[in-house]
Amino acid sequence: MNHPAAPASIMRAALPAGLLDALQRLYGERLSVAEAVRAHHGRDESAFVPHLPDAVVFAEQTSEVSETLRLCNQYQIPVIPFGVGSSLEGHILALHGGVSIDLSRMNRILSIDPEDLIATVEPGVTRKQLNEALRDTGLFFPIDPGADASLGGMCATRASGTNAVRYGSMRENVLGLKVVLADGRVIPTGTRARKSSAGYDLTRLFVGSEGTLGVITEATVRLHPQPEAVSAASCSFPSMVDAVKAVIQTIQLGVPIARVEFVDALAVRSLNRHSHLNLKEAPQLFFEFHGTPSGVEEQVQTVAQIAADHHGESFEWASRPEDRSRLWTARHNAYFAMLQLKPGCRAITTDVCVPISRLAECIAGTEHDLASSPLPCPIVGHVGDGNFHVAILVDPAKPEEYEEAERLNHLIVRRALALGGTCTGEHGVGLHKIGFMREEHGEDALDVMRAIKHALDPANLLNPGKMFSLQRETS
Amino acid sequence: MNHPAAPASIMRAALPAGLLDALQRLYGERLSVAEAVRAHHGRDESAFVPHLPDAVVFAEQTSEVSETLRLCNQYQIPVIPFGVGSSLEGHILALHGGVSIDLSRMNRILSIDPEDLIATVEPGVTRKQLNEALRDTGLFFPIDPGADASLGGMCATRASGTNAVRYGSMRENVLGLKVVLADGRVIPTGTRARKSSAGYDLTRLFVGSEGTLGVITEATVRLHPQPEAVSAASCSFPSMVDAVKAVIQTIQLGVPIARVEFVDALAVRSLNRHSHLNLKEAPQLFFEFHGTPSGVEEQVQTVAQIAADHHGESFEWASRPEDRSRLWTARHNAYFAMLQLKPGCRAITTDVCVPISRLAECIAGTEHDLASSPLPCPIVGHVGDGNFHVAILVDPAKPEEYEEAERLNHLIVRRALALGGTCTGEHGVGLHKIGFMREEHGEDALDVMRAIKHALDPANLLNPGKMFSLQRETS
Structure with a gap:
């Protein structure tokens, strides 16, 4: 594979023996330098050429992450946090080698507080794991990227998904974090209160920082009451423009729709094949409505009228839970369905x-x-x-x-x-969008990001080579 | 007045003649060194002893703010942004003298985009002014601190108000900013898109930074559709605990209540006197419900039942717009009503x-x-x-x-x-909460804030002496 946008391979020495010894003492058999393990940690779901770390450690607690960062700082060796490897933009490639900290074994749900609608989790907990644990509480965690990503990774990329239109993204749904800094110190960000004006918003600074400012080892996230009633439907439209205009009007009217997804004719074909659906191969919208029974009924009527006004063909209802699940599982698997085209x-x-x-x-x-x-x-x-x-x-x-x-x-x-938009709504910058950061933000705003990066990671050891160039472009 | 918590008065020279000349050329009659003007800009609504700036400039555009910061950086003179002076924690006191930049004349509403539910405003626009301008659009801006604060000040303190329970605080309702940095450079933060994962969240970094990292000269804020139906009520309870437990249950059930305010018996007495109400002088909850007519009806029934379960006495309805307005105007004026006790x-x-x-x-x-x-x-x-x-x-x-x-x-x-909370939910730190920052965040998290402050304002010229001590406490 030879992705034209892949960075040039970088020559480097292996890890210093002193560091390797210290990590060996710390992790024992949870340290690996095996090629297969390093290869697994040197690539993600992107098409980039893999870049392998020199070693992989499987952390089980914050104190180990802290000691690892302290050691890597001492030896000036890069560190790349790794969740489940489902990122799409080359986030976890070890461009300059170093140590990949696999956080997937830090997968304990530390607390669920139904009264406060919050849960505190370790970074390796995945979204499905959390929702499984919440099933009997009457609550759920709404953020749902396609993959069963880790919560730590979702924090790091400021992820969202199909529910964000109603429930927000990770930006709105993280209350606080525990973060290990470049020198190994551990800080809390935020409190368990819903809002605060006490100082700089460090939570929001680390959310979306893609492992370049610190390693997240705990996250306190907001939960939401499971809706009393749920209804889902798909609707085809003669054109994309009709479908999108129906969405725009729905949003502008303030209908609290839980999900509204566009799927073009080719993507519908892939879903039909992959998930054995039988949808018309035309531009489609998938809808989901949450609320009280009468509230959902009202939303449905409003949206059905809007769809009709925009030439929508009749709604296909997915009323039974298993039909809803089938529709949305198909949508969540769209990435893999499309690959099979x-x-x-x-x-x-x-x-x-x-x-x-x-x-x-x-x-x-x-x-x-x-x-x-x-x-x-x-x-x-x-x-x-x-x-x-x-x-x-x-x-x-x-x-x-x-x-x-x-x-x-x-x-x-x-x-x-x-058109006033952004190069990435939810996947993050990683390697793939670096080239657009200047155009989106301007060099002066990037300078502010660089100043923050330098202030928190002066030796550039935390996931180096990602997000933006450390040098200002002068042209 | 001699507030014990007031900082010691600081000896300092007046502004350098070169700076004063340059500002004079820039602002002409919009520069003032008059005692009365400086006194007005050296205090807020807090009880702190005033600290006067050496000069006040009335900026009318971003380029003037930029040039002012460039000049003050050149002469190493402090700068304090000033909105309407309604802050409560000593935010705008000129502890080290310097130049107060009054932004109240930058009060243009630059654009209202009903299709995108956003507006872009200058920092001197007040919340009432914005809502007045929105009146015919079917939209409104929900954040409502008691005072008719400026949007710039509300960004700077991460303000919220009575609607935050449903609509969020300034943290959730600012999409992007224009910010003048310490050296005079001007950067945009964010885009007009609803979400983004493109780099560090500079918008959220400047929101709540209380003028210590830059001066906000534009804000793009989210608007919300005016609800089709609104209903409001007050309800008295035999005890505070009953009232609060009713609120907790309402939140936990996911009722999308727009406002729910607690007012204790003494505060009720002050409102009765100040606003000529006739409420029972007992712990009260004020409610407001937004939605479709049937949605509001459903919320009302749910909440009425919850209130009854917690010994609430019968709801007093404020059904007519003028009654609602009377109730909420009274609530907004609570601060002044209480002063009259x-x-x-x-x-x-x-x-x-x-x-x-x-x-x-x-x-x-x-x-x-x-x-x-x-x-x-x-x-x-x-x-x-x-x-x-x-x-x-x-x-x-x-x-x-x-x-x-x-x-x-x-x-x-x-x-x-x-109890896991914060020293300030919405007023900000200013001077008054500095002493609690260590206990709330810990010295290591404060070090991160200090590192960011130093990175963006190395000479400590932006609103110096606020929010946290620049020195780490070693004890």
Whole structure:
């Protein structure tokens, strides 16, 4: 594999013997330098060429993470936190080698407080694991990226998902963190109170920092009452523009819709095949409504009218829990379903998010660009947030397809930025979006990010090479 | 006045002539060194002894703020941003002299985008001014501190108010900012998209930074659809604990209540007098419900049942818009109403916020402390968030009353911190809460804040002396 956007391979020495010895004493058999383990920790779901760490440690408690960072700081060796490896933008590649801290064994749910609607978890707890544990409490945790990601990783990338239109993203749903700093010190951020004006918002600073400012070893997250009633439906539209306009009107009317997902005709085909559905292969919206029985009924009537006004064909109801589950499981597996449109392919995924008033224009322009490309490019989107993904399917053996994918990616991102949007709504920057940070933020705002990075990680040991260039571009 | 907690007066020279000349050229008659103008800008609504700036400039555009910061950086002179002066914790006192930048003339509403539910405003726009401008759009801006504060000041203190239980605080309702940095550079933060994972969350870093990291000269805020139906009511309870338990259950059931305010018997008396109401002088809850007509009806029935289960006496409905307005205007004027309980007094206001499960315990302990104090101490609270205020009324001529107020304040804050809460839910730290920052965050987390402050304001010129001590305490 030879992704054109992959960084040049970097020459480096192996870990210093003193560090390796110290880690060996700390972790025993939970330290690995085996090629297979390092390979597993040197890649994610992106199409980037893997970059292997020199060693992998499997941490089981904060004190081990702290000691690891202290040691790596002493020896000036990079550290990369690793959750389940489901990131999409090259976040966990060990560009400069170093130590990958696998946090998947820190998967204890430390407390669930139904009275306060919060839970405190270790970073390796996955979203499904948390919701399983919550099942009998009447509460749930809404943030649902496609993968069964770890909560630590979801904090680190400021993840969201299909429910964000109603419940917000990780930005809104993390109350506080425990973070290990570059020198090994451990700090709490935030309190258990719902709001605070006591100082800089360190919680929000670490949420979305992609392992470049510290390693998250605990998160206190907000829970929400399970809705009394839930209803779901799909509806096809003659065109993407009709579908998106229906969404825009729904949002503008303040309908508290829980989910509204766009799936284009090609993506619908992939879902039909992968999940044995029988949906019309046309632009579709998937809806979910949460509330009291009468509240849901009211939302449904409003949205059905809006859909009809925009030429929606009749709703397909998924009323029984198993039908709802089938629809939304299919949607969650869309990434893997889309990959199967082209056997053996990998996906280059775009993740732009624009103000909702510009969404139809943004997707229409994108569709125009894609139409002339030889690559299959299904589109799915959290359209209530103005966020959509194009999965550009490339043959890993064909460099020219990577080139074409990057050409399309640039067109899509540039358009979104021109429309007042962002290069990434929820996947994060990682390696793949670094090139757009200047255009989105400007060099002066990036300088502020650089100053913060330098203040908290002066030796650039925490997940180095990600998110933005440490050097100001002068041109 | 001689507030015991007031910082020692600091000896300093007047502004350098070169700086004064440059500011004179920049601002002409919009520069003032008049005693009365400086006095107005050297105090807020707190009981602190005023500290006057050496000069006040009335900025009208970002470029002037930028040039002012560049000049003050060149001459190493402090800068304090000033909105309307309604802060409660000594935020805008010019402890080290310097230049107060009055932003109240930057009060243009730059854009209202109903399709995207956002507005972009200059920092001097007040919340009432914005809502006035929104009146015909079907939208509103929910954050409502008691005072008619400026949006810039509300960003700077991470303000909230009575609606936060449903709509969130400034943390959730600011999409992006324009900020002037210490050296005069101007950066944007955020985009117009609803969510983003593109880099560090600079918006949330500047929201709540109290003028210590930069000067906010534009804010893009989220708007919300005006609810189709609104209903309001008050309900008295035999005890505070009954009232608070009713609130806890309401929140835990997920009722999307728009406002739920606690007012204790003494505060009710002040509202009755000040606003000519006729409420029973007992612990009261004020409610407001937003939604569709049937949704509101459903919320009302649920909450009425919960109130009855907790010995609530019958709801007093404020169904007509003018009755609702009367009730909520009274609540918004509570601060001034409470001041009139003791003619000539000033208020030392507490602002703790705790996890809602601990709220009844926290207020009960607080009431116990207050019962033995000679000072009148009415309590009001945004109890849906776990946040409440005690207005400790002191005679400015009596230093022993300040001492007593601070003694009570310490008891109240320490209890809230012990219960997992914060020293300030919405007013900010300013001068008054500095002493609690170590206990709330720990020295290591404060070190992170210090590192950020140093990175962005190395000479400590931006609102110096506020929020936290720059020196680590070693004991």
